[in-house]
Amino acid sequence: MKKHLLRLALKVLHLLQPEQAHNLAIWFLKLRIFSTKIISSHKKLKVQFCNINLPNPIGLAAGFDKNAEVLPGLFSLGFGFIEVGAVTPHPQKGNKKPRIFRLREDQAVINRLGFNNLGMHQIIHKLSTYKGDGKIGLNVGVNRTSSNKILDYVSVLNYSSSAVDFLTINVSSPNTEGLRNLQSKQDLIKLVKEVMRSDVVIKDHKPILLKIAPELNDEELKSIISICGNYGISGIIATNTTTKRPNLKSSHYKQTGGLSGKPLFNISNTILAKLYYLSDGKIPLIGVGGVFSGQDAYKKICLGASVVQLYTALTYQGPTVVKKIITELKYLLEEDGYENISEAVGSKNLTYLMEETDRSIFG
Numbered sequence: 001m002k003k004h005l006l007r008l009a010l011k012v013l014h015l016l017q018p019e020q021a022h023n024l025a026i027w028f029l030k031l032r033i034f035s036t037k038i039i040s041s042h043k044k045l046k047v048q049f050c051n052i053n054l055p056n057p058i059g060l061a062a063g064f065d066k067n068a069e070v071l072p073g074l075f076s077l078g079f080g081f082i083e084v085g086a087v088t089p090h091p092q093k094g095n096k097k098p099r100i101f102r103l104r105e106d107q108a109v110i111n112r113l114g115f116n117n118l119g120m121h122q123i124i125h126k127l128s129t130y131k132g133d134g135k136i137g138l139n140v141g142v143n144r145t146s147s148n149k150i151l152d153y154v155s156v157l158n159y160s161s162s163a164v165d166f167l168t169i170n171v172s173s174p175n176t177e178g179l180r181n182l183q184s185k186q187d188l189i190k191l192v193k194e195v196m197r198s199d200v201v202i203k204d205h206k207p208i209l210l211k212i213a214p215e216l217n218d219e220e221l222k223s224i225i226s227i228c229g230n231y232g233i234s235g236i237i238a239t240n241t242t243t244k245r246p247n248l249k250s251s252h253y254k255q256t257g258g259l260s261g262k263p264l265f266n267i268s269n270t271i272l273a274k275l276y277y278l279s280d281g282k283i284p285l286i287g288v289g290g291v292f293s294g295q296d297a298y299k300k301i302c303l304g305a306s307v308v309q310l311y312t313a314l315t316y317q318g319p320t321v322v323k324k325i326i327t328e329l330k331y332l333l334e335e336d337g338y339e340n341i342s343e344a345v346g347s348k349n350l351t352y353l354m355e356e357t358d359r360s361i362f363g
């Protein structure tokens with residue numbers, strides 16, 4: 001699609017309410033209107049993450065393609081991997097509308113969707129019909145009315161089997177009551193023990209990732225790292241949206257929900273850098289939160305992310321954002337003399353922690 005038509009399509013989308021715009025974007029993606037026909041693989045960008053070979057380290061974060069409706073259209077934008085979901089055992093409608101707010105002046109979004117999705121049976125069936133070779137993760141959540149949250153996660157894991165390349169235990173959405181409490185030591189151990197007994201781990205050997213909130217303190221991060229190490233969690237996604245409201249300009253700043261986009265960048269970077277430092281770089285990390293450019297993606301990689309994800313930038317910059325980030329990343333790697341992106345992982349971790357944080361992590 002020609003550049004000026006893309007720009008026009010983006011303008012039209014921004015005239016609509018955010019959720020209507022999202023639905024229209026999904027429709028465009030179904031029709032493959034947005035295909036940017038890029039070569040998204042390059043030897044500098046090829047990366048292995050949790051034993052999964054990826055053509056590039058830029059992934060689509062969970063929440064955009066909740067129901068696995070538009071995988072070919074999204075891969076055609078250049079994404080190296082896509083995380084579908086969150087999926088819950090039973091279909092659910094989520095919270096009352098309006099529940100997504102554009103904070104244009106802040107290049108941010110607040111959402112309180114509440115895991116609206118078609119449920120595991122439909123979504124996993126849909127995933128099994130995907131014939132491409134793109135790598136796919138499944139973000140797993142719980143039903144709002146569930147009386148046993150752990151059982152909800154395990155039900156989805158057991159049902160999903162080989163339809164996906166990795167699974168994410170989402171204990172960090174701020175829009176389902178009580179979910180974030182599962183990050184506490186005792187609850188997380190209980191959850192992880194059950195998760196690691198599921199078929200998808202024992203029989204299918206799929207990597208399990210944990211997606212965490214950006215509000216965790218140093219002690220909580222230490223406990224999460226030790227639980228991941230002790231029970232065989234393959235990696236951590238840092239981070240989900242924040243309930244903080246850091247100096248926002250938009251009038252929507254008071255809306256309840258999780259904030260994503262630019263104001264989340266520094267907040268999630270600090271969590272990411274601390275995780276890398278505390279785990280001695282031994283736990284593979286996905287950096288997510290406020291990635292809008294190749295520089296942003298590269299920063300997360302230098303702080304310790306093996307790969308990155310984005311969501312909000314896609315809604316502000318449109319479908320060419322992936323192509324732009326990939327081009328910028330190649331240039332940045334060239335400039336720093338790296339043969340492959342994996343060489344840059346964690347390269348600026350200590351400098352960042354010393355210069356840009358309160359150094360609490362050093363004890």
Ligand SMILES: Cc1cc2nc3c(=O)[nH]c(=O)nc-3n(C[C@H](O)[C@H](O)[C@H](O)COP(=O)(O)O)c2cc1C
Pocket residue numbers: 061062063064085086100109111113115139170173211239240241260261262264288289290291309310311312313
């Ligand atoms: C509308 C919306 C829906 C989301 N839904 C989910 C979800 O279902 N599961 C999840 O783990 N994260 C979800 N997220 C969080 C994103 O995956 C990501 O962690 C967050 O938006 C930060 O990245 P960004 O700043 O690039 O958007 C959602 C984000 C948005 C904006």
